[in-house]
Amino acid sequence: MDQKRHSRKTITEDGRLMLAKSEQDGVETVWDRLEAQQPHCGYCELGLSCRICAMGPCRIDPFGEGPQQGVCGADADIIVARNLGRMIASGAASHSDHGRDLVEVLEAVARGASPGYAIGDEDKLRRVAAEYGVETEGREVLSVAGDLARAMQEDYGTRLSRLGLLSRVPEQRQALWDRLGITPRGIDRETSEMMHRTHMGVDNDWQNLLLQALRNALSDGWGGSMIATEVSDILFGTPQPVSSRINLGVIQEDQVNIAVHGHNPIVSETIMRACRDEDLLQKARDRGAAGINLVGLCCTGNELLMRHGIPMAGNHLMTELVLVTGAMEMMLVDYQCIMPSLGRIAPCYHTRMISTSDKAKFPGMEHREFHSDNAAELARELVEQAVDNFGKRNPDKVSIPSQPVDLVGGFSVESVLQALGGSLDPLLEAIKSGKIRGAAGVVGCNNPKIRHDLGHTVLTSRLIENDVLVLDTGCAAVANAKHGLERAEAAERAGPGLKEVCSSLGIPPVLHFGSCVDNVRILVLAAELAKALSQDISALPLAGAAPEWYSEKAVSIGAYCVASGIDTVLGPTPPVTGSMNVTGLLTQGLEDILGARFAVEPDPEEAARWMLSRIEGRRKGLGLDSRQV
Amino acid sequence: MRQVVVHPERCVGCMQCMAACAAAHSQSGFLAAAIRENPLPAPRVHVGSGRYGEGFPNRCRHCDPAPCMTACLPGAIYRDRILNTVLIDPSRCINCASCAMACPFGVIRYHRDPWVSPNRAVAVKCDNCVHRQTQGLIPACAEVCKSGALTFEEPEGAMKRRTDEMARRTAGYVEQERIGEEAPGFMLLRQLKKRAIQLTE
Numbered sequence: 001m002d003q004k005r006h007s008r009k010t011i012t013e014d015g016r017l018m019l020a021k022s023e024q025d026g027v028e029t030v031w032d033r034l035e036a037q038q039p040h041c042g043y044c045e046l047g048l049s050c051r052i053c054a055m056g057p058c059r060i061d062p063f064g065e066g067p068q069q070g071v072c073g074a075d076a077d078i079i080v081a082r083n084l085g086r087m088i089a090s091g092a093a094s095h096s097d098h099g100r101d102l103v104e105v106l107e108a109v110a111r112g113a114s115p116g117y118a119i120g121d122e123d124k125l126r127r128v129a130a131e132y133g134v135e136t137e138g139r140e141v142l143s144v145a146g147d148l149a150r151a152m153q154e155d156y157g158t159r160l161s162r163l164g165l166l167s168r169v170p171e172q173r174q175a176l177w178d179r180l181g182i183t184p185r186g187i188d189r190e191t192s193e194m195m196h197r198t199h200m201g202v203d204n205d206w207q208n209l210l211l212q213a214l215r216n217a218l219s220d221g222w223g224g225s226m227i228a229t230e231v232s233d234i235l236f237g238t239p240q241p242v243s244s245r246i247n248l249g250v251i252q253e254d255q256v257n258i259a260v261h262g263h264n265p266i267v268s269e270t271i272m273r274a275c276r277d278e279d280l281l282q283k284a285r286d287r288g289a290a291g292i293n294l295v296g297l298c299c300t301g302n303e304l305l306m307r308h309g310i311p312m313a314g315n316h317l318m319t320e321l322v323l324v325t326g327a328m329e330m331m332l333v334d335y336q337c338i339m340p341s342l343g344r345i346a347p348c349y350h351t352r353m354i355s356t357s358d359k360a361k362f363p364g365m366e367h368r369e370f371h372s373d374n375a376a377e378l379a380r381e382l383v384e385q386a387v388d389n390f391g392k393r394n395p396d397k398v399s400i401p402s403q404p405v406d407l408v409g410g411f412s413v414e415s416v417l418q419a420l421g422g423s424l425d426p427l428l429e430a431i432k433s434g435k436i437r438g439a440a441g442v443v444g445c446n447n448p449k450i451r452h453d454l455g456h457t458v459l460t461s462r463l464i465e466n467d468v469l470v471l472d473t474g475c476a477a478v479a480n481a482k483h484g485l486e487r488a489e490a491a492e493r494a495g496p497g498l499k500e501v502c503s504s505l506g507i508p509p510v511l512h513f514g515s516c517v518d519n520v521r522i523l524v525l526a527a528e529l530a531k532a533l534s535q536d537i538s539a540l541p542l543a544g545a546a547p548e549w550y551s552e553k554a555v556s557i558g559a560y561c562v563a564s565g566i567d568t569v570l571g572p573t574p575p576v577t578g579s580m581n582v583t584g585l586l587t588q589g590l591e592d593i594l595g596a597r598f599a600v601e602p603d604p605e606e607a608a609r610w611m612l613s614r615i616e617g618r619r620k621g622l623g624l625d626s627r628q629v
Numbered sequence: 630m631r632q633v634v635v636h637p638e639r640c641v642g643c644m645q646c647m648a649a650c651a652a653a654h655s656q657s658g659f660l661a662a663a664i665r666e667n668p669l670p671a672p673r674v675h676v677g678s679g680r681y682g683e684g685f686p687n688r689c690r691h692c693d694p695a696p697c698m699t700a701c702l703p704g705a706i707y708r709d710r711i712l713n714t715v716l717i718d719p720s721r722c723i724n725c726a727s728c729a730m731a732c733p734f735g736v737i738r739y740h741r742d743p744w745v746s747p748n749r750a751v752a753v754k755c756d757n758c759v760h761r762q763t764q765g766l767i768p769a770c771a772e773v774c775k776s777g778a779l780t781f782e783e784p785e786g787a788m789k790r791r792t793d794e795m796a797r798r799t800a801g802y803v804e805q806e807r808i809g810e811e812a813p814g815f816m817l818l819r820q821l822k823k824r825a826i827q828l829t830e
Contacts, residue, residue: 039645039649039772039773041643041645042645042648042649042652042660043643043644043645043648045660045661046660046661046664059643059644061644061647061648062648062660062664063647063648063651063663063664063669063670063671063672064669065671065672066644066647573661577661580665
């Protein structure tokens, strides 16, 4: 009975077992709180509530009996467009601020003011610097790094007319953005302008608002997120295929367990180095532990997995349940997607919760602020405290479920090129011959409104069965890996063409492309494929999906994918359906101007069919063989 | 028998009961689809605004004797004794508005309705969600109300609570303090709204 009840919440075994334990332990989880919130406010779900100014708050009666305009006179179209624009502004700001933090570390490294960090990939530094027009020939690595950091900081400002990395975008797409007036000029500028335009009494043309929303999203995809990924590679190394293991089974009963949760590798990388410190390992052994076991959660976990093979405990909806194992000595968080409930759950066990960023404090957590000058030292101090906490663990409360699943992570544009022998031609040939029908990005979060991991894994399974290569990131990548789809053996689950290609290269049919800022790796690969074929991205047999999205960042990602020419299907419905004009533009009208559009489909089987039909349609457009879906 | 009980002091004016009522009386039963239907479903509960902007969910009291029933010449209005609910038979309704004139609370409307009469305007009012109750669900307005302004409970229980509240109040426990304790932010908002409106008077 309990088993069945928990099965309705998650498809994962470790999740079900820990849900049962959470009930025994009296721990409230995200699913309980979702239930308590039912029913959700219909006005908000429709996007028809407006809290922007103090003449309101206002709502539009969707039945037409009550008010049809806010106090200012904004109708449903304006209110929905403004709300959507602000969601995208928040999402773009989150990714871009994450990128800015990395650029600041890069700049500090260049000044020698950042003892815990170094340049991890000099080749990539020089390549990216050259793209920014920084002189690299015969120059000291740190002076190149300083110039690159300053050039990137210019991208955040207002002095440019277009972002530096737009040089990576196919010419046709750049020309289209110029025509539409949506070429992103500055990363912070577009977010700032979005907020300005949605202030009462500024932009009240819903179409014009949505165009700025797209420009804002592009300032994330080809700006803030792209900088975040590139600087992470420069500082910590560009990912190469690496083996690891995944699910709550990676937690070790006989070791000191430390989890890192959040997004930026700045903190988690220093924690990882401290966990490998011989003095601290000896101290752990002295305390009766067999070692120090670092595990990842969410995207900072993905960052460590991609570069170092650090095992992954779980995705967004597992972040509370990882504490319920009772075996976690410490969890360190930075920012984004960290549920404030964690600080209330930890005291049920012995787990110490540490917040690390000046911009993200949480109730019930100890705040120990990381900065580039103190990071290495503070990381050692905290890991030592985690070791000290091992003795406080209550064995009666410990339960570690499931056997971990193997996976291969660490795919990047660079490592894919390497696997293909230095050129994209083998991939293009496989697509042209039809062995691979196309490629799909399956990305985004978990959302308790969707059965945990079901959306990602069913959608991905259907795509690979139909010979579509899947690139996944974020919580989607974690879900697919737990489902065994990121092992080379998973080629057996792919259609015959994809199976043949994967087997010959020894790669899985589902390639773990990293964290959620790493969606830009998919953009770069799509742009490279397009340029190789002298086509726009919108002509390629590509599609994207966010089957279990919840966050504003995902809305920005979806919007930059569509604006870049990639059809994107969303699982949960975004709050736009209060305006049929906005809904119609997103799901139909955008196709005419951008060559790509959104779809909303909570059923992953149907979503897969939609993506396959779009991919086959694009194959037809390219003059390639096309299947009926 | 459980009934919908109105606690006006707790109404936040979000009008969710209206949307839920209309959706519950739509063809599809779902808000997102219901707002595209023809005829559009309409709520049978209506949130009014008090002197200082307080919300008030105005709902049929299912009076006994019911003035609307007495006023209805064709005999379209009758009482379901099991659920103690005053109902309207749309096939008998002649759309004469006598019931609305007789209703002391203004809860009877006239329109085409996807639920009872899609092609012809008739008198429409709260039916206590009889269809939901027979499925073991509670009336949609009470289910959706998150602030406790509409509850579905035994009237005796609600009355007992009221009696206890009165007892506490006579012991020097003023209502303002009680609501302030339960929902300080809401109380603060009410006070600030009241002062702002008083400033305009």
